[in-house]
Amino acid sequence: MNIKNITKLLKAYFYENWQNDLIFGFVIVMAISLFSMLISPFDAGVGNIAAVILMIYYPCRLFSKLHNSSSRMHYLMIPASNAEKVVTGMFLANIYYVLGVMLFLSIGILLGYGINKIFNPDIEATPNLFKYVFFSSSLSILEFYTWIAFTFFAAIYFRKSPFWKLLLTGFLILIVFITVMAATVWLNAKSVLPAGSLYRNYIKTESYVLTGSDWLPYVFCCIAIVYCYAMSFLRMKETEV
Amino acid sequence: MIKLENVQFGYNANQPLFNGVDWQLESGHLYGLLGRNGAGKTTLLKIMTGLLFPHAGNAIINGQPACKRSSQQLCDVYFLQEEIYVPHLKIKQFEAAFAPFYPNFSHEQFLEYLRDLEMDNMHGFIDKFSHGQKKKVMIAFALATNVPLLIMDEPTNGLDIPSKSIFRKILASYADEQKTVIISTHQVRDLHSLIDAVSILDNGRMILNATNDVITDKLLFDVDNQKSQDGNVFYTEETPRGIYQVKENLNHIDSALDLELLFNAAIQNKKEFTELFK
Numbered sequence: 359m360n361i362k363n364i365t366k367l368l369k370a371y372f373y374e375n376w377q378n379d380l381i382f383g384f385v386i387v388m389a390i391s392l393f394s395m396l397i398s399p400f401d402a403g404v405g406n407i408a409a410v411i412l413m414i415y416y417p418c419r420l421f422s423k424l425h426n427s428s429s430r431m432h433y434l435m436i437p438a439s440n441a442e443k444v445v446t447g448m449f450l451a452n453i454y455y456v457l458g459v460m461l462f463l464s465i466g467i468l469l470g471y472g473i474n475k476i477f478n479p480d481i482e483a484t485p486n487l488f489k490y491v492f493f494s495s496s497l498s499i500l501e502f503y504t505w506i507a508f509t510f511f512a513a514i515y516f517r518k519s520p521f522w523k524l525l526l527t528g529f530l531i532l533i534v535f536i537t538v539m540a541a542t543v544w545l546n547a548k549s550v551l552p553a554g555s556l557y558r559n560y561i562k563t564e565s566y567v568l569t570g571s572d573w574l575p576y577v578f579c580c581i582a583i584v585y586c587y588a589m590s591f592l593r594m595k596e597t598e599v
Numbered sequence: 600m601i602k603l604e605n606v607q608f609g610y611n612a613n614q615p616l617f618n619g620v621d622w623q624l625e626s627g628h629l630y631g632l633l634g635r636n637g638a639g640k641t642t643l644l645k646i647m648t649g650l651l652f653p654h655a656g657n658a659i660i661n662g663q664p665a666c667k668r669s670s671q672q673l674c675d676v677y678f679l680q681e682e683i684y685v686p687h688l689k690i691k692q693f694e695a696a697f698a699p700f701y702p703n704f705s706h707e708q709f710l711e712y713l714r715d716l717e718m719d720n721m722h723g724f725i726d727k728f729s730h731g732q733k734k735k736v737m738i739a740f741a742l743a744t745n746v747p748l749l750i751m752d753e754p755t756n757g758l759d760i761p762s763k764s765i766f767r768k769i770l771a772s773y774a775d776e777q778k779t780v781i782i783s784t785h786q787v788r789d790l791h792s793l794i795d796a797v798s799i800l801d802n803g804r805m806i807l808n809a810t811n812d813v814i815t816d817k818l819l820f821d822v823d824n825q826k827s828q829d830g831n832v833f834y835t836e837e838t839p840r841g842i843y844q845v846k847e848n849l850n851h852i853d854s855a856l857d858l859e860l861l862f863n864a865a866i867q868n869k870k871e872f873t874e875l876f877k
Contacts, residue, residue: 363670366699373696374686428684431650437673437700595668599650 359445363438367446370436383462386411390463394470408459409502416455417509418524420447424597425517431599440594444514448587451510452503504579507586514590514597535578542574600626600779601748605656606646608639616642618803619656626747627776628810631794632783633862638800640783641681644750647781648678660748674702679741681753685725685733690718693725693740703745712739715765731757738766742773749773750781755789767793787858797858799865806869809876811856817875818864819848820857833871834864847875 390407423433436443508531512524603622609615616639624630634640645651646658649665649672658665660672688696690713698704713719716735721728725736734757741749755763770793774780782790797814799807807814818833822841826832831847843857845864865872 360670369699370696373688373692426684428680428682431678431680432684434650434668435648435673435676435678436697437670439670440668442670598652599645
């Protein structure tokens with residue numbers, strides 16, 4: 359793995375995409391400021407909107423070159439190894455896009471607030487950006503990055519209609535995930551509670567003790583992330599034109 | 600430098616395209632890869648560059664399997680495809696984005712080639728150019744990379760007549776001892792004066808792979824008023840200008856290589872040619 363090659367790949371990405379990223383950022387700013395003017399950012403589900411953009415739109419777009427024969431040839435012939443290409447994609451999906459969307463969301467919220475303030479001087483104090491942008495999503499950070507990893511893999515794996523196949527596969531994975539979560543809750547209740555009790559111990563935060571089954575979703579997420587990126591690398595390695 | 604050993608490949612399991620292709624290429628030559636439609640020329644080039652994986656056998660570049668597609672290996676190869684893809688970039692941006700991947704890329708040469716191909720005053724996005732213009736930009740870029748192995752698939756398709764002769768001129772000055780150029784084409788007349796080695800692919804095998812000198816040493820390209828009665832004639836073609844013939848050059852007489860005649864003679868005499876050029 360050569361850092362110089364990763365830098366070159368990033369540079370090539372920025373040359374090709376900076377305008378698109380900026381335009382999309384502008385759309386986010388406009389949409390969020392409009393939402394923020396009409397309803398509070400938290401109620402507008404800003405975090406969820408951001409999460410969907412980051413989990414589906416960007417990773418799907420990231421490997422769009424692999425979805426067409428001539429662009430796939432161009433991409434595969436760029437002098438960087440398969441691992442370097444995957445790592446560059448991981449950087450973009452997990453860091454660059456996340457920070458970029460957060461930045462544009464913050465600008466959108468502040469802009470909306472500023473405009474609102476002009477017309478309605480009595481509105482609440484400056485919005486808590488930290489709360490709205492980072493913590494208004496219903497997903498945990500680990501779940502969020504698991505979904506990114508999953509979409510990332512799907513974007514490399516599916517050549518035709520990646521978006522729809524991704525949704526279908528996502529739906530199936532969701533069912534598996536929910537099943538695992540349900541099993542975790544069931545196991546947890548069974549291991550901690552006295553037989554026959556309907557009161558579940560883990561809800562009482564003061565007496566909450568992590569058991570093996572509490573870690574299961576976290577372990578599942580971590581395994582899923584590693585698995586998705588490892589599979590993405592293998593898929594990239596065996597990609598032909 | 601580049602070696603294909605017993606390469607077997609097919610898009611369908613029941614229809615193999617290659618039944619053990621062997622092909623060895625030496626540095627410092629400009630190879631013309633010829634073959635009929637559907638012979639698998641483009642497929643072979645893709646296998647050679649690691650874009651397709653052989654079902655059996657090996658494609659080796661600089662001692663490494665091509666399918667590894669390592670960064671070092673890709674630095675040494677530029678594959679100009681027939682159906683070119685260009686990103687939404689201007690010429691300068693394209694150069695800034697992709698030239699750093701090629702350590703021997705020459706900005707001066709790139710400008711010079713663009714100037715020769717009359718593309719130096721184009722300021723728009725490359726993907727908005729005509730097919731021929733896109734091709735010229737990509738040809739200029741490919742040549743400026745100065746990679747040891749340059750592969751061009753039908754490079755003159757889409758070029759106008761003046762551009763074809765400029766392309767030939769540029770390519771003639773490009774070749775040197777360290778570089779290998781492979782040009783796959785149907786349009787043999789475009790390459791006639793250019794290539795110094797010929798490879799002919801037919802029915803899943805490489806039936807000829809030799810330099811022009813070796814070919815003209817073993818074959819005589821002759822034009823006469825009547826058909827030769829010798830048993831050593833491989834191919835004859837009657838034209839208003841006379842009867843063109845390809846014969847075995849038993850007396851080592853010098854003659855000018857005619858690619859079309861050679862190609863027709865080779866596909867009609869596969870066994871004999873394979874033996875002759877062993």
